[in-house]
Amino acid sequence: MSRSDRLAANRFAPGTFTPDARPSGVTAMLRAQTGIELKLLLRNGEQLLLTMFIPITLLIGLSLLPIGDLGTSRVDKVVPAVMMVAVMSTAFTGQAIAVGFDRRYGALKRLGATALPTWGIIAGKSAAVVIVVAFQSVLLGSIGLALGWRPGPLGLAMGAVIIALGTVTFAAMGLLLGGTLKAEIVLALANILWFVMVGVGSVVFITGDIPWLLHVGSRLIPSGALAHALDAALSSSIDMLSIVVLVTWGAVTGILASKMFRFT
Numbered sequence: 001m002s003r004s005d006r007l008a009a010n011r012f013a014p015g016t017f018t019p020d021a022r023p024s025g026v027t028a029m030l031r032a033q034t035g036i037e038l039k040l041l042l043r044n045g046e047q048l049l050l051t052m053f054i055p056i057t058l059l060i061g062l063s064l065l066p067i068g069d070l071g072t073s074r075v076d077k078v079v080p081a082v083m084m085v086a087v088m089s090t091a092f093t094g095q096a097i098a099v100g101f102d103r104r105y106g107a108l109k110r111l112g113a114t115a116l117p118t119w120g121i122i123a124g125k126s127a128a129v130v131i132v133v134a135f136q137s138v139l140l141g142s143i144g145l146a147l148g149w150r151p152g153p154l155g156l157a158m159g160a161v162i163i164a165l166g167t168v169t170f171a172a173m174g175l176l177l178g179g180t181l182k183a184e185i186v187l188a189l190a191n192i193l194w195f196v197m198v199g200v201g202s203v204v205f206i207t208g209d210i211p212w213l214l215h216v217g218s219r220l221i222p223s224g225a226l227a228h229a230l231d232a233a234l235s236s237s238i239d240m241l242s243i244v245v246l247v248t249w250g251a252v253t254g255i256l257a258s259k260m261f262r263f264t
Helices: 003-009 026-043 045-064 074-104 107-112 118-146 153-178 183-205 212-219 222-233 240-260
Strands: none
Touching: 026 074, 026 118, 045 074, 045 118, 074 107, 074 118, 074 153, 074 183, 074 222, 107 118, 118 153, 118 240, 153 183, 153 222, 153 240, 183 222, 212 222, 212 240, 222 240
16 A cells, blocks of 8 residues: 555544534533632632631531520521521622622633623522532531531421522622622622621521511511521421512522623
């Protein structure tokens, strides 16, 4: 066989290296974006402080130290409130600050120039938050079990649904805040709102009589609604008012975020 015949026989099939200019499928794009967002979340020291160390410290400290009157089983009251703090820290505060500074440094502007649509960017960020919250829930739940927390199977299932709903609500709020204001304002406002909402959500700790207006008002704020809904769900009951409040906040802020979100 001549050299030219050997070269002809070694050629790749026609079209093997033909460029394919089509974008990747939706699933592939979301998987890639979610992976990137997850790595960024876990590499950020401030994020880890908010999402892991503060909730764990609160859970152990409030369960073991004789602070306040939390009833006969302290851990049963502490777990829902700490879960609320964890969800809010990851989905709202951390998300808002990360998005705000991504806009400031031009990362979102460059990402917006790719084939990934706006909803894909938001979905990727939200999916990464859901994964982190799921890990948080397992970790905090395991620590709670070690401290004497004993929820039933139905309560755990209902609690998982409420955590998912709360994550979506706070993620929408975080995207609205981080996607509309300047990074410096987002940093200050997100932290201020975190402290305020933690204070509102802590009403779930109170076992004695409190003013009716304070009790109802706390349930109309997302953090209070999530804490009350989790407290009820882990006891295998349903707090419909809190669920309606979470759905309403999530729907309104989600719609506003989709309309007002800016890449720069």
